[in-house]
Amino acid sequence: xxxxxxxxxxxxxxxxxxxxxxxxxxxxxxxxxxxxxxxxxxxxxxxxxxxxxxxxxxxxxxxxxxxxxxxxxxxxxxxxxxxxxxxxxxxxxxxxxxxxxxxxxxxxxxxxxxxxxxxxxxxxxxxxxxxxxxxxxxxxxxxxxxxxxxxxxxxxxxxxxxxxxxxxxxxxxxxxxxxxxxxxxxxxxxxxxxxxxxxxxxxxxxxxxx
Ligand code: AP5
Numbered sequence: 001x002x003x004x005x006x007x008x009x010x011x012x013x014x015x016x017x018x019x020x021x022x023x024x025x026x027x028x029x030x031x032x033x034x035x036x037x038x039x040x041x042x043x044x045x046x047x048x049x050x051x052x053x054x055x056x057x058x059x060x061x062x063x064x065x066x067x068x069x070x071x072x073x074x075x076x077x078x079x080x081x082x083x084x085x086x087x088x089x090x091x092x093x094x095x096x097x098x099x100x101x102x103x104x105x106x107x108x109x110x111x112x113x114x115x116x117x118x119x120x121x122x123x124x125x126x127x128x129x130x131x132x133x134x135x136x137x138x139x140x141x142x143x144x145x146x147x148x149x150x151x152x153x154x155x156x157x158x159x160x161x162x163x164x165x166x167x168x169x170x171x172x173x174x175x176x177x178x179x180x181x182x183x184x185x186x187x188x189x190x191x192x193x194x195x196x197x198x199x200x201x202x203x204x205x206x207x208x209x210x
Contacts, residue, residue, distance in 0.1 A: 003029060003081020004208055005101060007088070009178055010109035012167040013120040014193040015200060018132050019109065020085040022201050027210055030078040033085040034067055036130060041070075057157050059166030061174060064092045075101055089175045094182075106182040107204055111193035113168050120164045124153040 004027060008016040017033060024031040038056060041049030048070065052062045061067075071087055088094040097103075111119075122135040124143075128151025133139045144153055158167065182188040189207045191200055 003027070003079075004083075004210075005078075005081055005104045006208065007084045007097075007103055007106040007182075008086075008109060009106060009175065009182070010193060011111055011113075011116055011171040011175075012164065013116040013123070014109040014111040015197065016085045016109060017130075018197060019201055019204055020083050021130075021132070023204060023208070024083050026205070027083075027208070028080050030074075030080070030082040031085060032071065032074055032078070032082055032087065034071060034087040034089075035085070037070060038062060057163070059158055059163040059170060061089060061170060064090055064096070067093060068096045072096075072100060088178060091177055091181060094178055103187055105189060105208060106178075106187045107207055108179055108182075108188060108190045109193040109200065110190055113165075115194060116168055117161065117164050120159045121161060123159055124155060126151040127154050128152070 006023075006029065008020060010016050017035075020031050020033065023029065038049070038052050042053045042056070043049070048066060051066065055062045067087065067089075075082065084097075088097050118136075119134060124133045124135065124139060125131070126133075126146035126149060129146060129149040131146050131148045131151075133143075133146075133153065135141060139153070145151065146153060158164070179188060191203045191207070193200060195203070
């Protein structure tokens with residue numbers, strides 16, 4: 001396969017989705033976001049969506065078997081490389097991924113719990129094109145439409161304070177062990193997610209040699 005094979009790790013709200021959109025556009029990679037795929041299943045009320053919704057609304061992980069089944073077939077479309085955003089999230093998922101494809105880099109975007117809560121309570125997302133905004137820097141509280149496509153902006157169901165805290169707990173318990181997992185394999189690189197979005201993007205580009 002030509003092109004980079006990249007994983008983004010990081011707590012909820014670290015900026016994975018924001019950076020992924022820019023990186024895939026620059027490098028021509030396939031963006032595979034398990035969160036976006038699941039929200040699409042929920043919106044279409046599929047059997048998977050119906051099963052996943054409760055876990056997502058509570059801030060818990062959807063069971064590994066459902067996630068691995070959902071993502072496995074998608075790599076066939078990734079002839080020019082891919083960027084995985086939100087997968088893997090457990091050691092079992094990472095082990096399954098190793099059976100599917102090798103990787104070139106795992107980029108961990110790090111962010112403190114306090115900043116995660118601040119960013120996610122003020123996040124808004126476009127229901128049509130998925131563009132990501134924040135009330136603290138590129139929206140005002142009166143904005144209801146996406147600047148890119150005019151779609152309706154909404155607040156995700158899991159961006160309520162109690163659920164955000166739960167998601168951070170789940171990240172620390174189930175996903176943070178992947179930092180050691182990928183460090184051991186020589187793939188891990190870290191970026192300080194507290195930096196401004198352009199700085200984070202520049203550091204990721206440097207890591208990816210692009
Ligand atoms: P998912 O959709 O993957 O959510 P997440 O990992 O919690 O990540 P987020 O999308 O909340 O944040 P992000 O890091 O993309 O940040 P963003 O760029 O938006 O998963 C949702 C749920 O699905 C899970 O809880 C689980 O139930 C399920 N699920 C998904 N994958 C799964 C898996 N593999 N296994 C099991 N279950 C799974 O940025 C956040 C905000 O900050 C935005 O407002 C943005 O504008 C702002 N911002 C971004 N960068 C900066 C910056 N540098 N400075 C200031 N503000 C910034």
